[in-house]
Amino acid sequence: MSARQELAQEGDRPETVFLMLEGWAMRYTVMPEGGRQVLAFLMPGDFCNFHVTLLAEMDHSISAITPGLVAAIPRAQVTRLCESTQNLQRAFWWSQLVDEGVLRSWISSLGRRNSHERVAHLMCELYVRAHNIGLTRQDGSCEMPVSQLVLADALGLTPVHVNRVFRKFRLDNVLTIGRGRLIINDIDKLVQIAGFQGNYLHRRLRTAA
Amino acid sequence: MSARQELAQEGDRPETVFLMLEGWAMRYTVMPEGGRQVLAFLMPGDFCNFHVTLLAEMDHSISAITPGLVAAIPRAQVTRLCESTQNLQRAFWWSQLVDEGVLRSWISSLGRRNSHERVAHLMCELYVRAHNIGLTRQDGSCEMPVSQLVLADALGLTPVHVNRVFRKFRLDNVLTIGRGRLIINDIDKLVQIAGFQGNYLHRRLRTAA
DNA sequence: CGCAATTTTGAGGAATGTCAACCTTTGTGG
DNA sequence: CCACAAAGGTTGACATTCCTCAAAATTGCG
Known part of the structure; x- marks a missing residue:
């Protein structure tokens, strides 16, 4: 594509x-x-x-x-x-259910987080997902080929406001975004701002009883 | 329960x-x-x-x-x-996929609709869903046993603001809510405010090719 | 190098939130 | 059947977040 x-x-x-x-x-x-x-x-x-x-x-x-x-x-x-193939079907279904968890997490973000928390949370999510599939580097950075305009459309904010949030994060040494890359400078601070808990990404499968 | x-x-x-x-x-x-x-x-x-x-x-x-x-x-x-039972599994899965459509629609609402559109859209959705399972009356009303506080928590708004939106809708003769009931006075106006399209509720199943 | 897209910044405004009070309804126990 | 309590609804004044509009700076790309 x-x-x-x-x-x-x-x-x-x-x-x-x-x-x-x-x-x-x-x-x-x-x-x-x-x-x-x-x-x-x-x-x-x-x-x-x-x-x-x-x-x-x-x-x-x-x-x-x-x-x-x-x-x-x-x-x-x-x-x-x-x-x-029963197992394959299960796998597909599982993946569907995980997607649902992500959707619910987005609803929480849009409904109950302010702009800073929201941006921080999305960055956490995308970083973790990138990490899960081996797309992060050792230095705590990953590709982020998404314009601020698109991020704004994901976050329910305006591009102008998203930009201001990123500026603040840059000045506060939390993260730096640019040139198609996200660099996380202070993961603890970021997680704390976001109130991020990865459980909704459901990395663990339910095992047989 | x-x-x-x-x-x-x-x-x-x-x-x-x-x-x-x-x-x-x-x-x-x-x-x-x-x-x-x-x-x-x-x-x-x-x-x-x-x-x-x-x-x-x-x-x-x-x-x-x-x-x-x-x-x-x-x-x-x-x-x-x-x-x-293959068919049952399909049915469950289908129901899961419909739920996902609803979640996506909520994301759109929270991200890109203002308070009036948002309230109107949720009322449309709940009315249609109630209608689908036979829980509406002929007069265009249905049970709505949800406090404005809970609605606010669903809409990503404050109870105070939700109340103001309902007041406006009441004065504009769009809908009336109270005593555990939603009465739709002007369905056309409501649908228009909400920009409601029911397609995401996926009432139709994909038929064999 | 020059164009197009994207990012950045500023000033001012509108939508929604916060706080606080009061009212109404509903349910409960005497 | 009344008195009271509790929950929910309604309203007002004011604050804040986020948006709008507009322009300048920067970056990416052919």
Whole structure:
């Protein structure tokens, strides 16, 4: 995929399931007056539109952020795979449930955190997710190929305000963002500002009773 | 269940899956500073904590709003049911995916709608969901046993502000809320204010290709 | 090098929050 | 059936966060 390529549009009934292999993408909706709300960031390993195996149509759009690579799997094949392999189905389902946890965490952020907490929390989440798939460096930095405009659309803030929050974090030596990279200078302070607890990312699977 | 009864707490590893039969409940989280964010309203037909069949622990709490009735199904039995009956598993999964659509819609509301649009949108959603399960009257009213305080915690607003929005809606003859009931006076105006489109509730299932 | 996108900064305004009081309804026990 | 308490709803005055608009500075890219 190339940067900004549309992978699926609201209302589509795609016949292909996309699995992210390289690069970043995002889910988003466009409001009647033209505003945009980002609903999720997609990283390697994430399914873009697993829904289409069961739901009639896309209720949101998906767009690439960076150039990258996606696996395009015919819908019917995914369905067949699910039906044949119990373990695989479980795995897909688990991944779905984790996604739900992330969505709930975003709701908490948007509803009950102020702009600083909100930005800090999103940075924590993206860093941890990047770390989980081996996309962080030893020095506490990771790729963050997302413009402040897009971050603002994810955080329910304006780009201007997001920029001011980042400035404050930079001056306070909490983190530095720029040139497509996030550098965390003081992880403890960041976690504390965010009130971050990673439990909603559900790294552990329920084991048999 | 009795009103305000806790059905599950964040961090729990319940051995029972709850299915709502009568009454209303809610998912919610408590923020470090004590604020509460409601994540979902649960009505008859909704699973409270299907997650526990696969995920290690609850990442949020669930509490009854009204007195009511829940079916408590042993976790192992749900798992067995899923593994034995392909169609049932599909149905559960579908329901999970619909829930996800609702979560995404809440994110859009919290991120990109002002207080009036937000309140209007939630009222639309709850009315439609109540209608889907036969809990509305001919006169365009439905039960709404939710205090403005709880609504505020769902909408990411303060109770005071929610109250002001309701007052405006009442004066503008859009809707009336009170005594545990929502009366919609002008559905067209309400839908227009909310920018409501029901597609995210995914009433239609994907049919075989 | 020059254009386009993005980031940064400032000034002023609007939406929503905070605090505090009062009112209304509902339920309870005498 | 009344008195009271508790919960929830309503209103006002004022504060603050975040937004809007506008422009300048910087960066990325062909």
